[in-house]
Each structure stands twice: as structure tokens, then as C-alpha cells.
Amino acid sequence: MAKLYIFGIGGTGARVLRSFTMMMSAGVNIGADEIVPIIIDPDASNADLTRTVALMNNYRAIHSALSFTKDNKSTFFRKELSQILVNYTLRINDTDDKTFQQFIDLPSMDKSSQAMMRMLFSEKNLGSSMDVGFKGNPNIGSIVLNQIVDSNDFQDFANNFESGDKVFIISSIFGGTGASGFPLLLKTLRTGTNFPNNNLINKAEIGAITILPYFKLKNDDESEIDSSTFISKTKSALAYYENNISKNNSINALYFLADDVTNTYENHEGGSAQQNDAHLVEFLAATAIVDFSNKQHSNTSNKELGLKDLSGSVTFDSFYDKQKRQLYAPLTEFMMMANCLNHKFDYYSSKDFNANNDNFNGLYGSSFMSELQNLTGSFIEWLREMKKNKRSLDLFNLNTKEKPFEVVTGIKPKRIVSIKSDYDLVTDRLNSAVKKCHSKEDNDKFLEMFYLGMTKLFNEKFNA
């Protein structure tokens, strides 16, 4: 079983992993059997991170309750998401409750070294607490994250690595943690020798996405993060990446994402207040992981993503055909299931829903169902955040009420010959699907029923 290790660095890494987990849930085709997320973020209380960790736990709880027999073709929650580290997070040694100058042990340095350090780092930098990230300072991050390889968690990752496994790294180029963590991690993976399986890891196929500025932060004199420096930091980092990553073939595929339309967020240095709404760019970054997992890259490929139409909100029609094909069916089918479970749960858990006849006894009150409802609710919330963000990703109508097929933005559902319409048609397809399920266990059967039913409806109503 080929594994894909995904390193999500900093807040952006966690947010992209959130989008990627949603795509995994919906069954977007991923070219790996097992996904192993590893988050690198010293700011453990960062709300973006805790939300992603909760979502991935949610996914794993659902996946672990499913067995997926050979004949069950359902793609919902099919891929295994493994946790090899506590909270999926690679802990960096010696950063708890310490300032940066304590971390580098500044007082014990000789005078000339201290002078050099004070030239490279401001007093504010030296006094920065290490447990809320590097607050947009890659110069701090590059020192601290150099310790990654010494951590037990990194050794655990290396121990787990097998031949054929791939690595993908997510980072932003304009912050602190991601900008400094990506080149350091890549260098460690490519050239490091003091960890297990280093010969395999050094030669592994490695991809990465680096995200250029896609949001701004409000000016705040109290905050160390100043978004007006994002562009200059990006330019410096790009120049560094060109010389030290692209030109020396140390990476197989390097994806770049950028947008000139940006939203302005509240300026939080980190912690529980740092919870940004999901964004189109994070969604697109997750599609880069999908793309990487499905392809082989022998030499360094530099990739950018283009959209067909950028006049207003981004919809399915904004994507080029290949990307649309990749996303349209799984996300729409999952969205229709999410609507059933969130807006019509009373009906679908009742005796009136004929599929419940001799099936799903006790399922609706089970922890599996509450996990499933929780995740589908999060899926809708995730879409809502992206829809209201700037630039807006408007894939679905999130308020379909009694019209379940008016769900895809800008797409008029096809008419079919049937005396049933709307949710009656959905119910009919589910009742028919349950008779075709191959699964024996209720949990599997329930999701297989939705998969078969929604696939049929998608083909009838939306497939060109």
C-alpha cells in the first residue's frame, strides 16, 4: 500500500489539510492508498490547527467504522487517513514556554556571537515566545525548525517510511513557519542521513506547494505580523527557492499558487484566535496534492494553476475540463448526501424511509451517525466559508431547501421522465440503491446506498 505523507507547515498547512480532508471524504480520486498527515506548527493552540485535527479525527472515526468489502464501490471515506504522531503534529524539541533567546541560549554565547545574533535578530525577535509560531519571521523559523530532524516524531515518521511512499509539503511563502520550514524540511529529507530509512527518503518522490500571499492582515501596532512585508518576503523566498530547490532538482514537483484578489483578516499572532475562514486558494492547494498523488514526476516540474474564467466567483465552470472532471462528481454527490443528512435527517431516520425496512437498526442513534453528521455539517460550513470569502468559491447553492437538485451554482439540472421530483426522487433512488448494495454491515451499507443513489442522480441530473 503506497502511502502519501503530507507535511502541512504552519497555519496555511493546517488549512490546506482541512480542504484535503474534505476532498478525501467526498471521494475525490487520490492516487495513494493511505494518507499520513504531519503538521509542523509550534503554535499548538492555533485554532486553524485544532479545527483541522478535529476534522481529521472525525474522518478517522468514520473510516474506522467501515470495512469496504471488495464489491463495495463507494468512494466516500474510502482512503485511509493514518495518525502516526500525537495530534498529527510533529513536536519541535525545546520550544515550550521559551523565548527565542532562551531557545538559542543567547546569554551563554560569547560577546562576538551575541553581537552577531543581535544584528540578525531584533530585540522583539529575541523576546518572542516560541509557542505561538514564528509570527511571520522566517529568520526565527529557520533556526528553530532546523531541530526537526532531532525530534522523536521525525524518527517515527522515518521509521514508518517504505519504498514507493511519496512526500508532499504544504507551506506558505509569506509567513514565518511555512516560509522557513519548507526549504529546511526538504533539505533534511533529501540529504539527511541520521534517521532511519534515509536511503529511501532521500530518493523518494517529493512534491510541494508554496502559497503566495492570498490574504492581508489588518494593521496592528501590537502585532509582530505586518502583511505589508508579505510581498517583499515572497520575492526573497522565491529567489531562494529558485537557486536552492528548483535548479538543483531537489524536488520532483513544485506547485505555485497565487491570486491578486485578497481578503483582509483580523491580525492575530496565533493561538486560539487564529481561525481564518476557508479560502479558495486552500481548496486549490488541496487539488495540487490530488494532482501530485496521481502522477509520476521524474524531473523537477514547476506547476501553476490556471482558471478558465475569473470574472466573478469561482464555480465549477471556472475550472478547465480535467480539473472539473476530478471534482465535479464527487463533491456534488457528497454535497447532496450532506444535505440529506443535515436538512432531512428526521425523514431519513424515520420508518417512512423505506430503505430502513430491515436495515440500519440502531444506526441513527449510533456514534457513527453522529460522526457522519458532524463531518457533513463541517463540509457545508467549509463551503459556506469559501463562498463568503474573497475571492469567492461558489460551487454550491447552500440553501436549496426543498429543491435538492438546484444545488450546483450556475447549473440547471436536467429534466428526467419521472412522476417523482425533488426529495421524492432522491428517496426513490436511495430505496432502489439499498437493494443493490453489496455491503453487509449497516455502516458500510448506509454509505454505499448513498454513494450508489447519488451517483445515479448525478448522472441523471448533471452529467453532460
Place this chain on the structure above:
Amino acid sequence: MSEFFGSIYCWLEDFFGIELAEYLWGESSPEQLSNMFIGIGLTMLAISLVVAVCYYYVINHPRLNNWWGWLIFLGVNAAINFVVGWQWVLKDYYAGLMVKKDAATGKMVDLLIYTDDILAFGVTNMIDAIIAFIVFSYIIKWRSANCSRAPF
């Protein structure tokens, strides 16, 4: 077969009258010598089956997957069969086929069958149709995608 169809009607022959029952058996009128229960009974069964198939497999609507949805179709089946049974026999009545030869005069005289008896026979056909619909429902409902839970 004639015994079978005769018997499913004649358990209510007191309701629609012995005279009409004998006419339908084909034993009282020289103008009508066949067992009419067979034709009427087969038609009643066929209609009931068609209505049940419509309910469970043709219309097969999720909103009708309950006792009242099923009851609507039972009612429709009952109404159709009432009209069929009633009109089938009433046609003979107006055609003047319900007669017998008077032993004394040798002339043809009307049998003692009234339109109320024929109406009662329609009701009997309706009751049999209700029973047939219930039986068919329990036989065919299991493979219905949307209504296999109806009526219970």
C-alpha cells in the same frame, strides 16, 4: 374453477339475493346459461392485481409508503370493482335476460330480481376486491423499492 368463483361470491348471497345468485350461476334463466361468476371474478382479480402492481411498482411513490397511501389505492380498486360488478349484471337486467318460463302458462316471466339486488352484488364484488387487494398486497409488496412497508 366455477365452484371457486361461485363460492367467493355466494358467501354473501343473502345480501344480494338467492334469485340473482342462481341467475349468475346460469341455472335460472334460459337466456343465460353460463356461470357469470367466472367472468366477473377473473375481471375483479385482474383489476385488483393491476391496481396493486400500479401502487407497488408503477407509481411506487415514497410519499405513499404508509397506510393511508395504500388505503387510497384500496379505495380506488374497490370503487372500480363496484362499478364493474354492478354494471356487468345491470346490463343483463336491462337486456331482459333475467326471465324464466312460467310452468303454468309457458310464458316467459321476469325473475324476482330488483335493481337493489344488483347494486348489492356490486357491493359484494367490491368487498371481494378489497380482500383480493389485501392478499395481492401482501404477496407482491416485498420487492417494491419505495412502498414495501405499506400498509404495515
